[in-house]
Amino acid sequence: MSENTFMERERALKVKGEYDVLVAGGGTAGVVAAIAAARNGANTILVERYGFLGGTMINGACSLHSYFNVYKPFPGVERKQLVKGIPSEIVDRMIEAGGCLGNIEQVRGYGYDTVITPIDHEVFKAVIVKMMEESGVKLLLHTLMVDTITEGDTVKGIIIESKSGREAILAKTVIDTTGDGDVAFRAGAECIGELQPYNVGLSFSMANVNIEKAAAFFEENGALTQLAYADKGSVKDNIARFVGQIENIDKFKGYMQKIGMMRALMTYSLHRGDLTYINSVAVSPLAELTAEEMTRAEVQVRHQLSQIVEFIKTHIPGFQDAYVSWTGNQIGIRRTRVIDCEYDITANDVENGSRFEDEIALYGFHDMGPRRNVNKGGYYGIPYRALLPKKIENLLVAGRMITSDWTAHMSTRNVVSCMAQGQAVGTAAALCSKLDISPGKLNVKTLQETLIKDGVYLEK
Ligand SMILES: Cc1cc2nc3c(=O)[nH]c(=O)nc-3n(C[C@H](O)[C@H](O)[C@H](O)COP(=O)(O)OP(=O)(O)OC[C@H]3O[C@@H](n4cnc5c(N)ncnc54)[C@H](O)[C@@H]3O)c2cc1C
Structure with missing residues (x-):
């Protein structure tokens, strides 16, 4: 022990449970990931530090950008709903509960975003809890993920802290949707990218x-x-x-x-x-x-x-x-740690509408519009590799912690993109735990077919 350090006492931690899929962080991407995993048959737990779900989406970002392409400034380009599946189901449920006015077209400023979907943060809190219950997700709120349990580069679970004390949870596949890459970082993943002005x-x-x-x-x-x-x-x-x-x-x-x-x-x-x-x-x-x-x-x-x-x-x-x-x-x-993944989406991908063999979602909004729209009213693909941290096994990431290029991040970090990524990682994790394989070994065709079956729009 030196003047500035203190050796914590060694102690045995209670293993709170063992799950097929563990989702750390119940925010924008995390809630969708948990529902997708549970619906695909995985015994799923969602760990969230606060007493409510929704993360940044309902704490400052409730105008959801965007389920659609930014088509209106480009004559001849058709309106297309690019993000469907669970993120779109959430909108339907919010409308039903009186917490959303639907997908609204802008009459001015549509070069920034043509269709926005504003939601009521308080109604969302109730709706999402119901959806968790219906899909059979085990919720663990008021619980902070503080460390990972690893064997070499393989994640086996996480260590949590709550009013119950310090405990462990084990899982076949772990998903990091903490926004800050807390799991990936603690597991030894590399962080890349620069910060954002007015962050x-x-x-x-x-x-x-x-x-x-x-x-x-x-x-x-x-x-x-x-x-x-x-x-x-x-x-x-x-x-x-x-x-x-x-x-x-x-x-x-x-x-x-x-x-x-x-x-x-x-x-x-x-x-x-x-x-x-x-x-x-x-x-x-x-x-x-x-x-x-x-x-x-x-x-x-x-x-x-x-x-x-x-x-x-x-x-x-x-x-x-x-x-x-x-x-x-x-x-x-808006941006803290960005995790180094097998593929790093670039500004060129966003602005020129890159498409990928392994894409798991399509997206068409750029927060830098109308100066820098996505491919003249078009869209780009988000590859599965962008959700796979390099070097670390049994771990998937989604949300604002992907995409190191700041300009590209101004697109991928938006709510609807994070939710679409969430459905992809939740589905992938369920498939991996069933097959007992690490996410890097998953057959992407199987993932894409499952996503399409579950209502995701992939244009295949
Ligand atoms: C001020 C502001 C305005 C914005 N406006 C818009 C907008 O209008 N439209 C739009 O589309 N996007 C907007 N964005 C961007 C968008 O909201 C975010 O990029 C997106 O919601 C991030 O989603 P996420 O799932 O990555 O993280 P989050 O939604 O932040 O989810 C992370 C979750 O993990 C939990 N968590 C974190 N660490 C731990 C831990 N160690 N243990 C347990 N739980 C943990 C958090 O509590 C949270 O619930 C805005 C962002 C900001 C900051």
């Missing part, structure tokens, strides 16, 4: 907003860059999305730079007078993935949020009587 945000909701008035203000000032309508059950208020490009209004420019906020008031609304989602907070990226840096960002976003709210209540008509009704449960981080 960290905090989305929030405001109630009692006169949305028509706010949108009209941006329109009058030449700053209304995105707009979509939907039936919210109100004759007065049918605006489902508006983006007010504050930076286009000269008198506000200096202020925004001073507090470092994002250029726009990016919003969507599911209920009359309620801005369900406002995405405007932006602070500098984490220099490293540590509690100190996360704390620094957490404190900064809270300060910035107060400043933004004061600013919009004072300067933007329609917000005078509004109040903050919800904030994300923690900072939203």
